[in-house]
Amino acid sequence: MTMRALARTRNGARAVGIATTVAAIAVVEGLIRGGAINAYIVPLPTQILAALPRIIAEEHVLHRFWQTAQEVLWASLLLAAFGIALGALLYRFRLLRQAFEAWVGALAAAPIVLMYPLFLVIFGRSTTTIVMIGFAAGLAPVILKTAEGLSGTRKVLIDVGRSFKLSPAQQFRKVLLPAALPSVFVGLRLGLIFAMINIVGVEFLINFGGLGQLINELAERYDLPGTYGAILFVILASVVFFDLTARIERWLRPVE
Amino acid sequence: MAEALLDVRNITKRFATSDGGILAVDDVSFSVAPGEFVSIIGPSGCGKSTLFNIIGGLTGDYEGRVAVEGATVVGTHPAIGMVFQEESTFPWRTVEENVAFPLEIGGMAKAARMERAAHFIALVGLTGFERRYPAELSGGMRQRVAIARTLASEPRILLMDEPFAALDEQTRLLLGDKVLQIQQTLKQTTLLITHNLTEAVQLSDRVLVMTYRPGRLKRSVTIDLPHPRDSEVVSSEAFGHYVAQIWQDLREEASRGIEDAESRVRLQGARR
Amino acid sequence: MAATGRVMPSGNAAPMRIWALRVAFLAVALAAWEAISASGLLFRDVVPSLAAIGAALARVLGTPDFYANLAVTAQEIGAAVVIGGLCGLATGILLGSNRFLSQAFESLLLYLGPTPKIIFFPVMIMWFGVGPGSKIAMGVASCFFPIAISTAAGMRQIDAVLIRVGRSFRASPWQMIRCIYLPAMREPIVTGLRLGLGVAIIGTLLAETKLSNKGLGYLVIQAYALFDMPRMYALLILLFVLSIGLNALLGRFSRVTRGISA
Numbered sequence: 001m002t003m004r005a006l007a008r009t010r011n012g013a014r015a016v017g018i019a020t021t022v023a024a025i026a027v028v029e030g031l032i033r034g035g036a037i038n039a040y041i042v043p044l045p046t047q048i049l050a051a052l053p054r055i056i057a058e059e060h061v062l063h064r065f066w067q068t069a070q071e072v073l074w075a076s077l078l079l080a081a082f083g084i085a086l087g088a089l090l091y092r093f094r095l096l097r098q099a100f101e102a103w104v105g106a107l108a109a110a111p112i113v114l115m116y117p118l119f120l121v122i123f124g125r126s127t128t129t130i131v132m133i134g135f136a137a138g139l140a141p142v143i144l145k146t147a148e149g150l151s152g153t154r155k156v157l158i159d160v161g162r163s164f165k166l167s168p169a170q171q172f173r174k175v176l177l178p179a180a181l182p183s184v185f186v187g188l189r190l191g192l193i194f195a196m197i198n199i200v201g202v203e204f205l206i207n208f209g210g211l212g213q214l215i216n217e218l219a220e221r222y223d224l225p226g227t228y229g230a231i232l233f234v235i236l237a238s239v240v241f242f243d244l245t246a247r248i249e250r251w252l253r254p255v256e
Numbered sequence: 257m258a259e260a261l262l263d264v265r266n267i268t269k270r271f272a273t274s275d276g277g278i279l280a281v282d283d284v285s286f287s288v289a290p291g292e293f294v295s296i297i298g299p300s301g302c303g304k305s306t307l308f309n310i311i312g313g314l315t316g317d318y319e320g321r322v323a324v325e326g327a328t329v330v331g332t333h334p335a336i337g338m339v340f341q342e343e344s345t346f347p348w349r350t351v352e353e354n355v356a357f358p359l360e361i362g363g364m365a366k367a368a369r370m371e372r373a374a375h376f377i378a379l380v381g382l383t384g385f386e387r388r389y390p391a392e393l394s395g396g397m398r399q400r401v402a403i404a405r406t407l408a409s410e411p412r413i414l415l416m417d418e419p420f421a422a423l424d425e426q427t428r429l430l431l432g433d434k435v436l437q438i439q440q441t442l443k444q445t446t447l448l449i450t451h452n453l454t455e456a457v458q459l460s461d462r463v464l465v466m467t468y469r470p471g472r473l474k475r476s477v478t479i480d481l482p483h484p485r486d487s488e489v490v491s492s493e494a495f496g497h498y499v500a501q502i503w504q505d506l507r508e509e510a511s512r513g514i515e516d517a518e519s520r521v522r523l524q525g526a527r528r
Numbered sequence: 529m530a531a532t533g534r535v536m537p538s539g540n541a542a543p544m545r546i547w548a549l550r551v552a553f554l555a556v557a558l559a560a561w562e563a564i565s566a567s568g569l570l571f572r573d574v575v576p577s578l579a580a581i582g583a584a585l586a587r588v589l590g591t592p593d594f595y596a597n598l599a600v601t602a603q604e605i606g607a608a609v610v611i612g613g614l615c616g617l618a619t620g621i622l623l624g625s626n627r628f629l630s631q632a633f634e635s636l637l638l639y640l641g642p643t644p645k646i647i648f649f650p651v652m653i654m655w656f657g658v659g660p661g662s663k664i665a666m667g668v669a670s671c672f673f674p675i676a677i678s679t680a681a682g683m684r685q686i687d688a689v690l691i692r693v694g695r696s697f698r699a700s701p702w703q704m705i706r707c708i709y710l711p712a713m714r715e716p717i718v719t720g721l722r723l724g725l726g727v728a729i730i731g732t733l734l735a736e737t738k739l740s741n742k743g744l745g746y747l748v749i750q751a752y753a754l755f756d757m758p759r760m761y762a763l764l765i766l767l768f769v770l771s772i773g774l775n776a777l778l779g780r781f782s783r784v785t786r787g788i789s790a
Contacts, residue, residue, distance in 0.1 A: 099550050111768070114764065118760060162314055
């Protein structure tokens with residue numbers, strides 16, 4: 001296969017993408033060594049890589065990862081319970097939906113995480129604060145997507161149920177709920193991602209918790225390679241999280 | 257004459273709108289005998305979908321009466337099975353789960369209803385696809401699943417609203433064949449709503465032509481083509497005569513529809 | 529069934545009932561708040577009385593100090609959105625128009641997008657100093673991704689025939705962008721901008737709370753440090769009103785543009 005033909009394939013393109021990134025890093029390495037970039041601002045990529053094992057060992061990265069993961073877990077439980085319930089409520093009572101759906105939508109766009117000083121005052125510098133912010137940040141999409149999924153059932157499917165004379169309970173169980181499930185999962189995934197992002201962010205800001213706190217600590221210690229390394233680690237963790245939730249969502253709804 | 261299985265009498269339906277009201281269906285009456293295949297044909301906007309929803313029981317608040325075997329019917333009725341125009345298979349159920357749906361509602365045990373469903377799946381020619389999901393099937397196959405599902409509830413009357421509207425002409429003709437075959441085998445009383453002339457003549461014993469809004473019955477044409485029929489019949493001379501005859505009436509109504517649409521656009525432009 | 533008028537939607541509650549419900553909800557919420565505040569159940573000042581919050585609001589809005597800080601934040605966010613927006617648009621157009629580039633690099637965008645950008649702040653401080661530069665950089669990092677991703681997706685959704693029309697008239701790449709791509713992508717671009725503005729606000733303000741001596745974020749964290757709770761509530765309320773208002777404005781704008789393009 002010629003290079004051009006290889007490049008045309010999907011994997012070929014991906015390989016080029018990765019190669020370009022690696023090449024860019026190599027260029028940065030060269031520039032720093034050459035003095036074009038200040039080594040005190042951007043540490044050598046090789047140094048960063050070397051710092052990774054040190055961080056893992058000395059800073060108990062796994063333990064911190066588990067801490068953050070627990071916070072995300074708690075937030076997701078709260079999100080599932082309250083988000084889906086509220087969304088179902090909005091669907092069930094049309095007046096509620098008409099009155100408040102726009103408000104929930106506005107909430108989704110609002111900078112909820114900026115309330116973290118407030119949460120600090122209310123819940124103290126604790127895991128509760130972090131979990132509550134994750135929950136608050138991720139709630140709106142879950143509510144909206146649940147209500148949307150239930151209300152957005154295609155009319156023809158409801159008509160099919162009516163043509164077979166289904167009782168309201170049967171309609172809900174056999175038509176509305178299965179039809180809404182894909183939307184509910186999309187909403188849950190969105191909420192989870194928002195929650196994760198805000199949880200790690202707040203950990204960094206209040207210097208408490210797992211991975212976010214690690215970055216803050218290393219930065220305050222002026223451990224540059226460590227800071228960059230920890231950031232890399234968080235990026236990796238969030239990529240894995242993003243991918244994992246996508247896979248779970250796809251697995252839970254095989255048809256579409 | 258055999259006693260009518262379905263009797264539709266003096267159906268009139270008005271819709272309230274912000275500027276007065278619309279008379280969609282105006283005093284429509286007809287009946288369908290047992291085992292008969294009747295088509296209702298008309299231009300877009302003639303109220304045939306409204307009629308479909310009224311007979312099927314999904315739309316209320318109308319004047320007139322719908323009766324099955326002499327007994328008035330209000331709302332949806334197990335004797336009337338509906339096949340819709342849009343995609344109506346449940347995307348989260350497999351083909352056999354879709355077809356078994358009415359049996360599941362009726363309380364049949366799982367093994368029994370899967371076996372029964374297999375019978376109807378075979379009837380529409382989809383044996384082998386029982387475990388597939390609708391998303392894996394073509395549009396025509398999905399409509400066959402919808403038809404099988406309705407047939408599984410063994411309705412006295414099969415009511416279909418342009419089930420082949422989304423399909424290409426060739427697929428239509430072949431599916432039409434299939435439906436006719438099934439209808440002849442089961443002696444299924446069928447009422448088909450369509451705007452496709454060829455389809456109406458190909459499949460029906462009788463064609464009812466509707467006017468443009470307000471929808472009235474303009475004419476009833478008995479199709480005297482031999483049974484058993486298949487899609488080959490479209491090339492026969494008699495077929496052509498029937499099509500020409502019905503087209504006369506239909507063309508007039510369709511033109512009125514187009515004129516009406518154009519005047520509406522002109523009106524909207526003037527308002528701006 | 530085509531109607532000239534609009535069919536009365538069944539079951540749509542009169543606007544009166546909707547507003548009555550909203551007012552009732554707010555009234556109950558405010559009453560509950562005041563009750564908790566007066567009861568002394570929670571630590572003093574965690575739930576200040578509505579009067580105290582009102583007074584703080586008046587004080588905040590009455591001093592020029594607030595407006596000066598608002599201006600600083602607004603400028604930072606503005607700069608961030610302009611820089612991040614232009615870069616995002618350019619990247620999105622590039623990736624969206626070229627299949628190879630898209631397959632090579634777009635997954636980078638998709639994966640880096642949903643990461644907490646605030647963790648990059650120490651790096652931004654090192655690169656851009658402790659002044660507004662690092663805050664703007666945070667804003668840029670935040671809003672670049674949603675805009676780029678939205679634009680790239682929008683590029684791919686442009687009706688292919690429109691592109692063929694442009695090519696058949698031999699339009700230059702810049703003409704293609706100006707006359708075909710951008711107008712055709714009005715909606716995804718505005719959507720991306722709305723999202724981008726939202727996260728730029730968050731990114732910039734969070735950075736201000738972390739390390740700054742100016743800006744609205746700084747004011748909030750200062751109120752926290754001084755434990756001036758009524759003032760913190762007042763500032764947060766103003767922040768929320770401003771950002772929700774901006775988002776709503778953009779939403780109205782997007783509906784207007786959508787009406788034109790249909």
